[in-house]
Every structure is written in structure tokens, then in C-alpha cells.
Amino acid sequence: MPAELGNRTIDDSTPEVLDVADVTFDVETDVLVAGGGGTGLVAALAAAERTGGTVTVLEKSHRLGGNTSLSTGMIPAAGTRFQRDAGIDETPADMARDILEKNDYEADEEMVRHLCTESTNLIHWLVDDWDITLQFVDDFTYPQHSTYRMHAPPGRNGENLVAELADRIEATDNVELLKHTPVRKLVADGDAVVGAVAGETHEEVIGARKVILATDGFAGNRRMVDRNCGQIADALYFGSDGNTGDGIRWGAALDAELACMDSYQGHATVVQGTGALSTYAVIMNGGFLVNEDGDRFGNxxxxxxxxxxxxxxQPDNVAYEIFDERIFEKLEGEFDDFDEAVELGSYVSAPDVESLAERLGCDPDSTAEALETYNEAVRNDEPDSVGRVDGRSVLEPPFYGATVTGSLFHTQGGLVVDEHARVQTTDGGVVGNLYAGGGTAVGISGHGPGGYLSGNGLTTALGLGRLAGMHAGATIDAE
Incomplete structure (x- = not known):
């Protein structure tokens, strides 16, 4: 279960970067990957197939996955054969346009287009080279996706994606994976990284020819959130406990460029009480939200x-999700998140919307009026009271609902990287031998929460992870 905000670490000291002259290496590896989430696992596989050297993955917690395991695991990609098989003719430029329009062109346009182009290669590589199970999603789209482009693991659950990636790591001879082994410090020789200090109870100095930072963002660090994303600072935290900003702070200590530190992904529908995620497919299949007065308040x-x-x-940071039996039956068995929420007792039901509102605790008469005006707008094919036109359907009894709260999932700001995921410095150069991806690198969502398009997190996590691993592995054998 994700940690509550109050349990976040407040350790905000600058991580130490040691000079190589002050250490003695205990062991050595060719590629050191700090972090065993989606970025790190993909980076390790990509590096392993490009070099005969050793790739070492260090994960500080007892389990792999990070934020990837908390996501749906659905990876957006444009121009894949799976899209073509479904009759969808889309180019990476189309996907890039959706992303940039969502963030008002605040993100690095060149990087957005680069990652969208690489998204095709990423999906085909995962499926063809590593036998990762991905199914094309053609039954719903997230807000402001102009077409179907999601490729999902079984159950539309990131844990299943992580499990398959971990199995491939286990079966790859030149990759070693250690859990309970946090990276504590980096080791530098001038302006190049040459290793790290790692260990939970016993620290070792590890020499490495290349280091990939896949330690995720800083959503689990209260001080960094307060400083950079104060708007969401008091919300529930629904991310991985490991998101303490280590990689970003190490990079900053090496004069790395930072960008979009105010950017983050929030989520509007975490169920209060059970802590389960009510998948947004509930909303995009026709559900809507009201506040305690029974009023719609946002599109x-x-x-x-x-x-x-x-x-x-909203009062008490809560809202009330309203949907119907048709949506309930459509999602049951399709999303592991939804099934878990059902098992935890997240949803209540009633034969009419007034009774549902009474059970939830929102105003019955106003909720009934909100439903009536919503249904009327859908039937008339016109914008409803909050201006919504997408993902709607007439809702009919019996009804279902949940009490939900807004939450912080993960941050989107971080280290600026180049097309190979090499960490860039403030003067336009690169930190020698150092790469970053996922939440450690700046994302493609621009500023604040509004620029986040569903799937942006995995686009950068897996896309930059693969690019970093490919370049690190290839350059080792070329040196």
C-alpha cells in the first residue's frame, strides 16, 4: 500500500559525491543501474544485449517495480503493428502532437518527438526480443488521446509488466540484481562518474564504467515537494516509498541541468478509506464527480x-464518483485495479441516485439534478455543465459510487538528458558516463499537473531506460 504523505522522508541533505582519489573500489561492474523499477529493468535488458560485460541492478527496497508497479502498465506508442492490425493508421508525429497540445508546448519538443518515434521500437523490442506480454487496448481512450495507442500487460496492471521484466532479468546471464541495496553516494573522477557507494547495512564501493540513474522522482520527499509542488503538498501520497529524489540531487551536485521541477502527476480518484485506485476508466466510460453539495465542479x-x-x-479534499451498473460490469475483470477496489469494498450501490447519494454522504437532491442535467447533455450531444463532451454515456439505474480523494502519484521534473539519456550539465555538456530516465529525468509534461497526458510516465520511464541501456552497453564495447 502506498505511503501516506505524513510518512514521507524529510531528509533533504545534498547526497554526497565522492572523489575517486578518496575511495578504494571493493568490486567492479561495467554498467551500474541504480533502481529496479521500470526504467532500471528496461535499461538493464537493453545494456545486457549490447555488451558482454556485467550489468548490475541495485534496488533499495525489498521489491521491484517502483511507480511502474503502481501504474496500469499501459504503454502508449504510435505506428506499431498492433495499431495497424486494429486498423489504426497513426504516426509518432500524431502522438507527439497530442502530448504537446496537452502541455501547451511547454515540454522539450525535440525530446517529445524523439520519444514518440522510439515508442514504436520500444513496443516491438519488448514483445519480439524479450517476449513481454502486451495487448492492444481498443475499448477506451484516456482524455485527449486522439486515438487508441495503449499497449497493456495482462490485467492492465503494472505489477504484471514488472514481473515479466524481472523474469527476463533473472534469465539473462550477464545481469545481476540485488535488492535491499540502496545506492548511497556517487563516485566521480573530475566531471565523470566512475562508480557508487551502495549497501543497506554494509556499504561497498563499486567501480562502474557507466552509471544509469533510475531512482525515480521526489514525490516521497516532503521538503522537495513543498518547495517545488506546493499546490499538491497536502494531498494523499500514492507513490512508491523509494521516490526520495536521490538521483536528482546527485545530478545537481554534479552541475546537471534541472527542468520543470514543478511538474507532477496527480490522480483524482483514489478511494478514501480503502486506499484503492478507482481506475479512470470509470470516468472515461461515462462516470462523473460531484462534491458534498452534489454539484459538478470540474471537467x-x-x-x-x-x-x-x-x-x-473540495471540502475535506473529497469528491463522489457516480456511475452505473453498465460501467461496473464492463470494467470488472478487465482492470486489476478495479477488481482490487471491488474486493476492498470501495464501491457502494443503490437502485436510485438519491439513495446512492445518501449512502455516500453527498446531497441527494443536488446529485439527482446533476445526473439529470448530465444525461440530458449527453442525449442532446452538447457540452454539459462543466464543459465536458468526451467519454460520456447516459447513466441509468442501478447506480454505483465511491468517495474519492485527490493524490500525488509522482513528480515529472528532474535532470535534463540528451537523446541517449545522458545527463546534461548547465553549460550544455554532459556528465561523463552518467545516464538518467523515468522520474529522475525531466518528463514530457511541461509544468504543473495539467500537462500530464496519460502514459507520459511510462513513455519516459521505459523509453529513456531503453535508450540509456543501449548507449551505455554499446559505448562500453566501443571503448
Whole structure:
């Protein structure tokens, strides 16, 4: 279960970067990957197939996955054969346009287009080279995706994606994986990284020819969140406990360029009480939200990240999700998140919306009026009271609902990287031998929460992870 905000670490001291002259290496490896989430696992596989050297993955917690395991695991990609098989003719430029329009062109346009182009290669590589199970999603789209482009693991659950990646790591001879082994410090020789200090109870100095930072963002560090993302600072934290900003702070200590540190992904529909995620597919199949007065308060079609702030601003930071039996039956068995929420007793049901509102605790008469005006707008094919036009359907009894709250999932700001995921410095150069991806690197969502388009997190996590691993592995054998 994700940690509550109050349990976040407040350790904000600058991580130490040691001079190589002050250490003696205990062991050596060719590629050292700090972090065993989606970025790190993909980076390790990509590096392993490009070099005969040793790739070492160090994960500080007892389990792999990081934020990837908490996600749906659905990877957006444009121009894949799976899209073509479904009759969808899309180019990476189309996907890039959706991302840039969502963030008002605040993200690095060149990097957005680069990652969208690489998204095709990423999907085919995962499926063809590593036998990762991905299924094309053609039954719903997230807000502001212009077409179907999600490729999902079984159960639409990131844990299943991580499990398969971990199995491939286990079966790859030149990759070693250690859990309970946090990276504590980096070791540098001038302006190049040459190793790290790692260990939980016994620290070792590890020499490495290449280091890939895959330690994720800083959403689990209270001080960094307060400083950079104060708007969401008091919300529930629904991310991995390991997101303490280590990699970002190490990079900053090496004069790395930082960008979009105010950017983050929120979520509007974490169920209060059970702590389960009510998948946004509930909303995009026709559900909507009201506050305790039974009033609509935000356009749900702008996305779960932007809407999270609207939910947090409601009394007691809660809203009430309203949907019907048709949606319930459609999602049951399709999303592991939804099934878990059902098992935990997250949803209540009633034969009419007034009874549902009474059970939830929102105003029955106003909720019934909100439903009536919503259904009327859908039938008339016109914008509803909050301006929503997408992902709607007429809702009919019996009804279902949940009490939800806004939350912080992960941050999107971090180290600026180049097309190979090498960490860039403030003067436009690169930190020698150092790469970053996922939450450690700056994302493609621009500033704040509103620029986040569903799937942006895995686009950078897996996309940059693969690019970093490919370049690190290839350059080792070329040196």
C-alpha cells in the first residue's frame, strides 16, 4: 500500500559525491543501474544485449517495480503493428502532437518527438526480443488521446509488466540484481562518474564504467515537494516509498541541468478509506464527480492529473464518483485495479441516485439534478455543465459510487538528458558516463499537473531506460 504523505522522508541533505582519489573500489561492474523499477529493468535488458560485460541492478527496497508497479502498465506508442492490425493508421508525429497540445508546448519538443518515434521500437523490442506480454487496448481512450495507442500487460496492471521484466532479468546471464541495496553516494573522477557507494547495512564501493540513474522522482520527499509542488503538498501520497529524489540531487551536485521541477502527476480518484485506485476508466466510460453539495465542479475530461487539484480543493479534499451498473460490469475483470477496489469494498450501490447519494454522504437532491442535467447533455450531444463532451454515456439505474480523494502519484521534473539519456550539465555538456530516465529525468509534461497526458510516465520511464541501456552497453564495447 502506498505511503501516506505524513510518512514521507524529510531528509533533504545534498547526497554526497565522492572523489575517486578518496575511495578504494571493493568490486567492479561495467554498467551500474541504480533502481529496479521500470526504467532500471528496461535499461538493464537493453545494456545486457549490447555488451558482454556485467550489468548490475541495485534496488533499495525489498521489491521491484517502483511507480511502474503502481501504474496500469499501459504503454502508449504510435505506428506499431498492433495499431495497424486494429486498423489504426497513426504516426509518432500524431502522438507527439497530442502530448504537446496537452502541455501547451511547454515540454522539450525535440525530446517529445524523439520519444514518440522510439515508442514504436520500444513496443516491438519488448514483445519480439524479450517476449513481454502486451495487448492492444481498443475499448477506451484516456482524455485527449486522439486515438487508441495503449499497449497493456495482462490485467492492465503494472505489477504484471514488472514481473515479466524481472523474469527476463533473472534469465539473462550477464545481469545481476540485488535488492535491499540502496545506492548511497556517487563516485566521480573530475566531471565523470566512475562508480557508487551502495549497501543497506554494509556499504561497498563499486567501480562502474557507466552509471544509469533510475531512482525515480521526489514525490516521497516532503521538503522537495513543498518547495517545488506546493499546490499538491497536502494531498494523499500514492507513490512508491523509494521516490526520495536521490538521483536528482546527485545530478545537481554534479552541475546537471534541472527542468520543470514543478511538474507532477496527480490522480483524482483514489478511494478514501480503502486506499484503492478507482481506475479512470470509470470516468472515461461515462462516470462523473460531484462534491458534498452534489454539484459538478470540474471537467473530468481534462484528465485525472489536472482534476486532482479540483478534488483537493473540495471540502475535506473529497469528491463522489457516480456511475452505473453498465460501467461496473464492463470494467470488472478487465482492470486489476478495479477488481482490487471491488474486493476492498470501495464501491457502494443503490437502485436510485438519491439513495446512492445518501449512502455516500453527498446531497441527494443536488446529485439527482446533476445526473439529470448530465444525461440530458449527453442525449442532446452538447457540452454539459462543466464543459465536458468526451467519454460520456447516459447513466441509468442501478447506480454505483465511491468517495474519492485527490493524490500525488509522482513528480515529472528532474535532470535534463540528451537523446541517449545522458545527463546534461548547465553549460550544455554532459556528465561523463552518467545516464538518467523515468522520474529522475525531466518528463514530457511541461509544468504543473495539467500537462500530464496519460502514459507520459511510462513513455519516459521505459523509453529513456531503453535508450540509456543501449548507449551505455554499446559505448562500453566501443571503448
Amino acid at each position: 473530468e475530461a481534462k484528465g485525472y492529473s489536472a482534476l486532482a487539484i479540483d478534488v483537493v480543493e
